[in-house]
Amino acid sequence: MQHKPWLASVPLRSPADITVPTRDDVLHALYSAIGSDAAWNGVLRVIAAYFNANISMLVVAGKGQRDRSFYAAWNHREEAARAYSDHWWEHDVMLSAVVKNGLFVKGMVGRASDIITPEELHASRYYQEFMLTMPAEHFMGCVLSDGRDEALAPPMHLSFFRKPGDADFSDENVNQLADLYPHIHRAFELHWQHRVAQEQLGVFHQSLDGLDFGVLFIDPTTRVRHANTAAREMIARSAGLPLLGGLPEHAPRDGELARLLQSCAQGKGGAVSLGAPGNNLFAMALPLAAPQTTVAGDASASVMLMLVEPNKRPDAALDFVVRAFGLSKAEARLLPMLFENMTPTSMAQALDVKISTVRTQLSAIFAKTGTRRQQELIRLLGAVPSVQRFPF
Structure with a gap:
């Protein structure tokens, strides 16, 4: 990215009370902050x-910046931040000069003394x-984002100030900021992407928590990433079902549920009923992505495991059977009638x-379910055929 410094020339001061970090210190701080707003x-x-x-300060441009979703600052008093956010941003002569001259563009690096005279400022x-x-x-x-790319952060700028009596920022400072800019931009871009992903994931997890059936996401190493x-x-x-293994923290490594998850690693998926009728769980596993083979030749895949208690949610159990065996809508509407004999x-x-239509659908x-008559089909709620049912 090309940077466009605004020019001036004043010698750089070194602070007596602060150890001046090196460029490597700055880079380490930048990339270490990815994923943490507070950092x-x-x-x-x-x-x-x-x-x-x-x-x-690193803030969203414009009104209400202090209350925007991202705000970071050092040595900037809260009352000053509020005053600027609520009122003074509209009277900021430096920001007005930047905007008027078309300089609020991503990649812009510079200082106020290049676009407004000290007399005008004072x-x-x-x-x-x-x-x-x-x-x-x-x-x-510098301008980190000008808001033109909706996939990135809103208009944001990184600002530095020196107090009255200090020297202005020098040409060397501007060049140093231009040198750091690609790292500042990249680190914050990665942080913003992580932040958006975490927010979306949080919303997704909240929506899952609103469901009345169980959902677990299991990674290729059998660790449960979310339940x-x-x-x-x-x-x-x-808890008395031994086949659950270490759930909800990690998936079992042996037993039928483990074998069901292994079938997902082959891209197959399937269903199993765990426990005795009346106190059982339906478990259905689906691969979330194409299986991958390790260097050792083992197949693995991320898996979504769904759990249903048929005695508490017979409607969900019916839906479970419909999905597990790929029944059509016309076929599915017969299930409640079958269970009513x-x-x-x-x-x-x-x-x-016509009765011929019903017989065809039956x-x-x-x-599809591997059954031969109505009573066998009814027993699906206690043990999903074609997989097996396992007792305590």
Whole structure:
């Protein structure tokens, strides 16, 4: 990315009370902060010391910046941050000059003295009534995001200030910031992407917790990466089922449930019923991605494991059977009637269809589930055929 410094020339001051970090210290702080909002205050502390700045901030541009989803600052008083966020941003003569000159563009690096004279700054209410209270006079900054790419962060800028009486930021400082900019931008871009992913994942997990059946996501090493509330409660109630292994923390390494998960590693998936009728769990496993083979030749895959308690949720159990055996909608509507022991004639009357249609659909159900008659099919709620049922 090309950087466009605004030019000026003033010697750099070294602070007497702060150890000046090296460039490597700055880079280490930047990349160490990826994934942690709270760490960015420390990053700004390090970069501010590197530039001998007494205030630094990384904020969303515009009104209400203090209350935006991201805000980081060092040595900037809360009342000053609030005052700027609520009022003074509209009177910021430096920001106005940047925008007026078309300089609020991602990749822009510079200082205020290149676009506004000291006389203009000192004559403004913004300087007299706000900046002096910070206290701040000299400004240097860069634009990390101008808001043009919706996939990235909103318009954001990184700002550094020096107090009245200090020297302005030098050409060397501007060049140093331009040199650091690719790292600052990359580190924050990675942080923002991680942040968005975590927010989306949080929403996804909350939606899973609203379900009344269990959902677990298991990685290729058999570690459970997430178990929703229903899954944890079911597993706690079914602690006597040895085939659950170490759930909800990690999947079993042997037994039928383990073999079911192994079938997912081959891209097959399937279903199994665990426990005795009346106190059992339906478990259905589906591979989430194409299986991958390790250097040792073993297949592995991420798996979604779903759990249903048929005695507590017969409707969910029916849906489970429908999905497990790939029944059509027309076939699925016969299941509740089967469990009520209705005859094919009664089903045809209830659905207002020909009895031949019902018999055809029943034949399809029996073929898909591996059963031969109605009573065998009814026992699906206690033991899913074609897989096996396992006692305590």
